[in-house]
Amino acid sequence: MSTENNNNLIYESSLKILKDLISFKTISGENNNELIDYCDQILKKFGATSFKTFDDDKKRVNLFATIKAKKSNDKLPIILSGHTDVVPVSKGWSSDPFKAEIKGDKLYGRGSCDMKGFIACTLAYAPIFSSVNLDRDIHFSFTFDEETACLGAPLLIKELKKRKITNGICIIGEPTNMKIIDALKGCYEYTTYFEGLAGHSSTPHKGVSAVEYAARYVKKLIELREKLKEKTPKDSIFDPPYSTLQIGGIFGGIAHNVIADKCYVNWETRPVIKEDGIFLNNEIDNYVNEKLLPEMKKVFPDSKIIKKIIGEVIGFERVEKSEACEFVSSITGDNSKDVVSFGTEAGLFQEVGISTAVCGPGSVEQAHTIDEFIKLDELKKCLKLLEGIKNKSIIN
Numbered sequence: 467m468s469t470e471n472n473n474n475l476i477y478e479s480s481l482k483i484l485k486d487l488i489s490f491k492t493i494s495g496e497n498n499n500e501l502i503d504y505c506d507q508i509l510k511k512f513g514a515t516s517f518k519t520f521d522d523d524k525k526r527v528n529l530f531a532t533i534k535a536k537k538s539n540d541k542l543p544i545i546l547s548g549h550t551d552v553v554p555v556s557k558g559w560s561s562d563p564f565k566a567e568i569k570g571d572k573l574y575g576r577g578s579c580d581m582k583g584f585i586a587c588t589l590a591y592a593p594i595f596s597s598v599n600l601d602r603d604i605h606f607s608f609t610f611d612e613e614t615a616c617l618g619a620p621l622l623i624k625e626l627k628k629r630k631i632t633n634g635i636c637i638i639g640e641p642t643n644m645k646i647i648d649a650l651k652g653c654y655e656y657t658t659y660f661e662g663l664a665g666h667s668s669t670p671h672k673g674v675s676a677v678e679y680a681a682r683y684v685k686k687l688i689e690l691r692e693k694l695k696e697k698t699p700k701d702s703i704f705d706p707p708y709s710t711l712q713i714g715g716i717f718g719g720i721a722h723n724v725i726a727d728k729c730y731v732n733w734e735t736r737p738v739i740k741e742d743g744i745f746l747n748n749e750i751d752n753y754v755n756e757k758l759l760p761e762m763k764k765v766f767p768d769s770k771i772i773k774k775i776i777g778e779v780i781g782f783e784r785v786e787k788s789e790a791c792e793f794v795s796s797i798t799g800d801n802s803k804d805v806v807s808f809g810t811e812a813g814l815f816q817e818v819g820i821s822t823a824v825c826g827p828g829s830v831e832q833a834h835t836i837d838e839f840i841k842l843d844e845l846k847k848c849l850k851l852l853e854g855i856k857n858k859s860i861i862n
């Protein structure tokens with residue numbers, strides 16, 4: 467069969483797989499077992515071995531599959547990584563978000579660009595990887611709940627450490643129009659709960675207002691936000707160049723004349739360097755332990771302030787010499803590198819020593835939107851990248 471024919475078959479197969487993937491309603495937090503089994507079956511058909519890691523109630527699952535080298539040398543293994551969850555859909559779609567539709571040069575559907583398109587390409591390419599004389603392992607890493615503070619990936623990475631898979635080149639196929647992204651801010655999310663003592667508003671000294679203490683906590687966070695600006699690293703590559711902080715919501719109280727016994731605050735920070743995250747947490751925790759909580763307890767000893775970590779996705783740091791970036795550039799011929807503000811699992815892979823680059827089909831402008839789509843041309847470019855990976859992974 468001619469190469470062109472073969473390429474066409476792979477492309478057609480990627481479209482078919484992408485349609486199938488979109489039909490699984492894998493909204494973050496929901497069960498994704500069926501989708502993972504679907505991927506696992508395709509990969510197994512082409513000789514891959516795999517293992518899964520689960521959340522506590524086995525509702526959500528990560529898959530890590532490997533097409534082994536026929537004869538390995540010292541080349542770094544490749545990890546093709548994507549998240550299987552998609553963000554919820556809001557009203558206003560022109561068609562069923564979970565039924566992919568091709569119109570013109572685009573394929574529409576929730577997750578088409580973020581990021582089932584990439585996963586579909588890797589699966590469509592599996593038969594090629596398995597039919598050539600690979601001289602390095604090709605791994606497929608599909609995680610759950612990336613969109614909600616990367617809950618799935620840490621479980622997978624823990625298992626990788628156990629299995630001593632801590633070296634390699636990881637390509638995370640988030641939608642970047644096939645451009646290389648080599649740095650991202652971290653994203654830390656918290657909810658802080660306040661518990662005081664309810665009472666009548668006419669006798670404020672007898673109660674502990676959770677709402678008022680929460681307000682002081684928020685004021686302190688906003689003060690600290692200014693400190694973060696003062697700490698802007700000189701060589702920051704981000705926009706804005708400093709670590710940001712945002713209060714997402716304050717919830718508490720029941721009536722004008724009742725002292726609120728409960729309140730909670732949702733907030734997040736996006737540190738440009740890890741140290742800013744540590745600084746911020748230390749400062750706010752000290753303020754709680756030395757100031758707010760002792761005051762609350764003076765009136766009501768059972769008062770509480772509890773900071774719950776929703777997720778602490780560490781940033782992805784630019785490194786001077788990145789094997790992953792060089793590898794991708796050598797295939798695409800594009801040496802440019804950029805930073806973006808959306809979160810990915812990149813920092814988690816980087817932290818264990820795996821060289822990582824973010825590069826995938828589709829544009830982030832369509833991610834999370836109504837009528838999300840991926841341009842068909844982007845899928846073709848992604849398949850080209852996979853072909854390049856194959857060419858760099860065969861015994862000569």
Ligand SMILES: [Zn+2]
Binds near residue numbers: 549581
């Ligand atoms: Zn994504």
